[in-house]
Amino acid sequence: MSDTAQNWPPVEVQDPKPHPDAPAKGTTLGVHYSHCFGCGDEVDAGLRIRSTVDDDTVVVSTFTVSPEHQGAPGLAHGGLLSAAFDEALGSTVGNLLRVPAVTGRLETDFRSPVPVGSTLYIVAKLDGVAGRKIYVSADGRLDAEDGPVAVQARALFVTVGVEHFLEHGDAQQLRELGERHADWDINP
Ligand SMILES: CCCCCCCC/C=C\CCCCCCCC(=O)SCCNC(=O)CCNC(=O)[C@H](O)C(C)(C)COP(=O)(O)OP(=O)(O)OC[C@H]1O[C@@H](n2cnc3c(N)ncnc32)[C@H](O)[C@@H]1OP(=O)(O)O
Numbered sequence: 001m002s003d004t005a006q007n008w009p010p011v012e013v014q015d016p017k018p019h020p021d022a023p024a025k026g027t028t029l030g031v032h033y034s035h036c037f038g039c040g041d042e043v044d045a046g047l048r049i050r051s052t053v054d055d056d057t058v059v060v061s062t063f064t065v066s067p068e069h070q071g072a073p074g075l076a077h078g079g080l081l082s083a084a085f086d087e088a089l090g091s092t093v094g095n096l097l098r099v100p101a102v103t104g105r106l107e108t109d110f111r112s113p114v115p116v117g118s119t120l121y122i123v124a125k126l127d128g129v130a131g132r133k134i135y136v137s138a139d140g141r142l143d144a145e146d147g148p149v150a151v152q153a154r155a156l157f158v159t160v161g162v163e164h165f166l167e168h169g170d171a172q173q174l175r176e177l178g179e180r181h182a183d184w185d186i187n188p
Contacts, residue, residue, distance in 0.1 A: 008154055009135035013128025018056040019098035027053045029095055033177055038087025047084050051091045057126040061088035064119045076114040085153035088122040089136045093157045096126060101134055101157040109152045121145045132159040
């Protein structure tokens with residue numbers, strides 16, 4: 001998807017196989033965790049990204065840049081833009097493949113400034129799978145799904161077991177999340 005993608009994916013991959021229960025085209029995806037910086041609605045200065053399934057390998061997410069997200073006056077901070085892509089790419093992996101996975105590597109190309117008040121349309125695509133490694137990339141377009149590309153990103157997500165979150169995270173919060181999303185099959 002990215003025009004800077006040389007040797008992408010960097011290893012031989014299989015075509016991604018969307019999960020049989022993956023949400024259908026046109027589905028608006030819910031908040032996966034209300035305290036998530038990327039999508040949560042209980043994080044004041046969070047990114048509040050919203051995502052919709054475009055087809056069986058593509059999810060389109062929107063991120064509207066607010067004054068809390070500035071780096072230079074009136075312009076989005078680059079690190080926050082990377083965070084927006086992390087969320088959009090992770091949501092694409094999680095919702096279409098329905099496997100627990102974490103970001104192993106994320107690279108971002110900033111092509112043009114992103115002003116406060118603008119909305120990035122992040123069009124993310126599953127590129128391939130090699131064992132536990134899931135390759136995904138995205139274009140961030142300014143103010144429309146077919147707007148000019150301002151930011152691009154590529155990432156490797158690595159499939160993990162639920163023990164990853166139990167061992168390293170907050171097990172109690174995870175159990176509560178699992179109870180709210182019984183269909184995720186992540187109950188310990
Ligand atoms: C049932 C569920 C249903 C879900 C339903 C969906 C609902 C909504 C879904 C979802 C929305 C979510 C949206 C969130 C988005 C945000 C995501 C984040 O920000 S995640 C936080 C940041 N990331 C970390 O904290 C990881 C920290 N790193 C680690 O824990 C480990 O390093 C880990 C797990 C990534 C790998 O460790 P190892 O010990 O398990 O495995 P090793 O062998 O090291 O790596 C596996 C393979 O990956 C390659 N690899 C790993 N890291 C690499 C890297 N940086 N560069 C290149 N290759 C790498 C390795 O070379 C290896 O490859 P070879 O299998 O040998 O070919």
